[in-house]
Amino acid sequence: MCGPDGQRATLSLMTGLGGDPTSSGALRAPDRWRNRLSFGLGTIGRDMSAALVSLYLVYYLTEVVNISEATLVAVTIIIVVMRIFDALNDPLMGIVVDNTRSRWGKFKPWIAVGAVLWAISTVVLFVDTGLQGAGFLVVFAVAYLMWGISYTINDISFYGMLPSLSRNLKEREAIGVIARIAANVGLFSVVVGVIPITNALTVWLGSERQAWLVFAVILVALMLAFQSFTLIFTRQRVTAPTARTPLRELFSVIIRNDQLLWVTAAMLLFMAGYTATTSLGIYYFKYIYGNEQMYPFFALILGVAQLTGLAIFPLVSARLTRRQIHGLGCAMCAAGLAVFAVAGSSMLIIAVAGVLLFVGQAFIQLLMLLFIADCVEYGEWKLGRRNESITFALQPFIYKASNALGTGLVGIALLVSGISRAQSAADLTSGGVIAFKVVMMVVPMVLVIISWVVLRRWYTLDEQRYADIVSDLRTKEGSQ
Numbered sequence: 001m002c003g004p005d006g007q008r009a010t011l012s013l014m015t016g017l018g019g020d021p022t023s024s025g026a027l028r029a030p031d032r033w034r035n036r037l038s039f040g041l042g043t044i045g046r047d048m049s050a051a052l053v054s055l056y057l058v059y060y061l062t063e064v065v066n067i068s069e070a071t072l073v074a075v076t077i078i079i080v081v082m083r084i085f086d087a088l089n090d091p092l093m094g095i096v097v098d099n100t101r102s103r104w105g106k107f108k109p110w111i112a113v114g115a116v117l118w119a120i121s122t123v124v125l126f127v128d129t130g131l132q133g134a135g136f137l138v139v140f141a142v143a144y145l146m147w148g149i150s151y152t153i154n155d156i157s158f159y160g161m162l163p164s165l166s167r168n169l170k171e172r173e174a175i176g177v178i179a180r181i182a183a184n185v186g187l188f189s190v191v192v193g194v195i196p197i198t199n200a201l202t203v204w205l206g207s208e209r210q211a212w213l214v215f216a217v218i219l220v221a222l223m224l225a226f227q228s229f230t231l232i233f234t235r236q237r238v239t240a241p242t243a244r245t246p247l248r249e250l251f252s253v254i255i256r257n258d259q260l261l262w263v264t265a266a267m268l269l270f271m272a273g274y275t276a277t278t279s280l281g282i283y284y285f286k287y288i289y290g291n292e293q294m295y296p297f298f299a300l301i302l303g304v305a306q307l308t309g310l311a312i313f314p315l316v317s318a319r320l321t322r323r324q325i326h327g328l329g330c331a332m333c334a335a336g337l338a339v340f341a342v343a344g345s346s347m348l349i350i351a352v353a354g355v356l357l358f359v360g361q362a363f364i365q366l367l368m369l370l371f372i373a374d375c376v377e378y379g380e381w382k383l384g385r386r387n388e389s390i391t392f393a394l395q396p397f398i399y400k401a402s403n404a405l406g407t408g409l410v411g412i413a414l415l416v417s418g419i420s421r422a423q424s425a426a427d428l429t430s431g432g433v434i435a436f437k438v439v440m441m442v443v444p445m446v447l448v449i450i451s452w453v454v455l456r457r458w459y460t461l462d463e464q465r466y467a468d469i470v471s472d473l474r475t476k477e478g479s480q
Contacts, residue, residue, distance in 0.1 A: 032174075035165050035234055040178035042111075042158065042230030045223030047186035049122050052219055053147060054403055055279050056194055057125060058410060062420070064208050065128075069420045071136070076411035078141050083404035086148035087397045091254060093156045094393030106389070107161040108231055114154025115227045119220035121147040126216040128209045148400065154227075155396040160389035162369070163376040164236045167470055169463065173317065176369045180362070181310045186226075188303030190219065192296050195282075253390050256383060260375040262458040264394045267368045268402050270330075270451035273444025274361055275406025277337070280413055280440045287417075288433055290425040294347065298354060305355040309362025316363070322370070323462060325363050330452040332360030334445050341441040368398070371459070374466050381469045413439035 061067050061075060093110075100106035124143045131139055162179075166172050194215075201211035254260065285295040316325055336357030343349040372395055380386040414420040417436035418428055428436075 031235075032171065035237070036175050036178045038229045038233035039161070039165065039175055040182040042227050042234075043179050043183035044186040045219070045226035046154070046158070047183040048190050048219045049118065049223045050151070051187045051190040052194075052216060053122060053125060054275070055191070056282070058279070058407065059282055060126065060212055062414070064212055067136075069415075071133075072411065072414070072420055074137050075140065076407060078137065078144065079407045080404045082141065082145050082148055083400045083407070086145070086152060087400035087404070089149075090152055090156060090393040090397045090400070091251065091390055093152050094160070094387070094390035097157050097160055097389035098387050105236055107157045107164070107236070110153055110157035111161075111227065112231055114150055114152070114157060115224055117150035118147070118154050119224055121150050122220050123213070123216050126213045128213070152396055152400075155399075156389050156393050158230070159369070159395055160392040161230075161234065161236065162392070163373045163388045165234070166237055167377065169374075169466065172370060172373055173314065176366055176373070177310055177313055180366050180369065181307055184303065184306050184310065184362070188299060188306065191299040192303060195292070195296050253379065253383060253385070253387050254394070257375055257379040257391065259378050259459060259461045260372065260391060260394055262454060263368070263371045263375065264398060266451045266455040266459070267364075267371075267398045268405075269447045269454065270333075270364060271398055271402035272405035272409070273447035273451075274333075275402050276409035276413075277357070277440055277444045279406055279410045280436070283414070283419055284436075284440065287419050287422060287425050287428055288436060289345065289350075298347075298350065301351050302354045302358045305358040306362045309359035310366060313363060313366055321463065322367060323456070326367055326455060327452065329360040329363030329367070330448055332356045333364070333448045336360060337441045337445040337448070341437055341445075368395070371461070374461055377466065377469050377473060378461055381473055409439055409443060 058072075058075070058079075062072060067075065097106055097110050100109065102109055121143060125140075125147060129136065129139055162172070162175065165175055198208070198211045198215055201214050202208045205211050205214065281298070282292075282295055285298065286292040313325075316328075320328070333356070336353045336355070339349060339356060340353035343353055372392060376386065376388050376391045379391055413436050416439070417432040419432070419436065422428055
């Protein structure tokens with residue numbers, strides 16, 4: 001890596017932050033915006049479908065299908081085990097994508113295949129088979145495993161494409177901001193609309209189970225439509241030649257990328273707590289707050305807060321370093337959870353807690369995307385091979401493993417609070433309410449704090465170091 005002399009440092013900063021004439025910054029504005037929008041729009045339907053399963057599948061099973069408490073325990077175990085198993089297989093998909101050579105590149109064929117299989121498996125999860133007991137659990141386990149595998153195929157190839165769109169930090173940030181805003185539009189359209197839309201479909205169809213199935217079909221159709229924007233219009237800009245990665249070197253590529261491992265550990269802790277809190281939200285309003293109809297309004301507040309956090313990120317990043325933004329985001333999340341825990345029945349205080357939590361989370365989710373993208377260049381510089389998809393295999397690993405842990409926390413909350421046996425808020429004891437709040441708010445708060453400590457202590461890939469690394473890579477490429 002380069003020395004401390006001023007001339008080289010200036011070149012490094014230009015390369016990493018926008019001065020490199022071969023970077024995306026030198027492209028015409030229409031070309032830059034085509035990639036930003038076509039990649040970003042592809043996330044809308046993805047996050048709609050992902051939200052339906054990740055946040056509401058357990059709710060559908062407990063409140064619509066009305067599975068027994070014993071079946072709930074079995075379903076929780078199946079989800080946790082399947083998600084962990086699937087997460088561990090993500091790097092294998094990463095090496096498949098990185099080693100793919102086709103006329104359409106290495107990303108787009110797998111994006112298309114994954115999207116189609118994901119759509120089919122999502123619908124299958126909401127088909128009323130009429131089965132019970134062991135038969136239901138077997139079918140559910142197979143369908144959920146297929147959902148996880150197809151999600152992996154699409155997710156790794158989709159986000160693996162991001163580092164190939166630009167090496168320029170600010171251009172990556174612009175692409176990432178638009179992608180996360182679009183993703184959250186998709187996410188919160190489901191969060192806000194799930195109750196009123198399924199209720200309306202129930203009235204129209206005369207069956208609540210059929211209503212959820214139709215809702216799933218609508219969402220996967222939107223997912224396929226929005227994914228087509230990415231497939232048709234997105235163009236790869238970074239095409240550094242690299243050798244194929246042998247299977248025997250798969251895990252060494254990950255393990256030797258120490259910065260990637262620390263990002264993964266920190267974000268896994270953070271997302272586990274976040275997933276538990278958001279998944280329990282609908283139960284909170286039904287059984288703790290006592291008014292399920294307030295949930296869509298609260299979700300709308302959260303959606304606006306998170307979109308606002310993403311929109312102002314460029315303004316914040318112009319004044320603060322990424323390390324400082326990460327600290328700010330974690331502090332806001334911890335404060336939001338603390339306020340939520342003591343909010344009582346005040347909707348105003350609950351709303352304040354939600355704004356703090358979701359603006360902070362917006363910062364963290366975008367930083368996770370950018371940190372992992374930067375680890376691609378770090379890995380290329382350290383190991384001599386560019387592995388976008390293997391590196392980005394750690395992002396779905398984070399989501400799946402955290403979803404598994406979060407689902408485990410949801411199952412614990414429903415069991416220890418008594419909600420799994422309750423029919424309404426009146427059935428809960430004061431001890432049950434306290435137990436629920438501890439799992440929903442206190443445990444995630446502790447996880448957020450630990451996550452901040454991990455990243456603060458061991459992640460060292462800041463803006464200056466990244467710029468130096470990119471400068472070295474440019475020099476090596478120019479000498480070949």
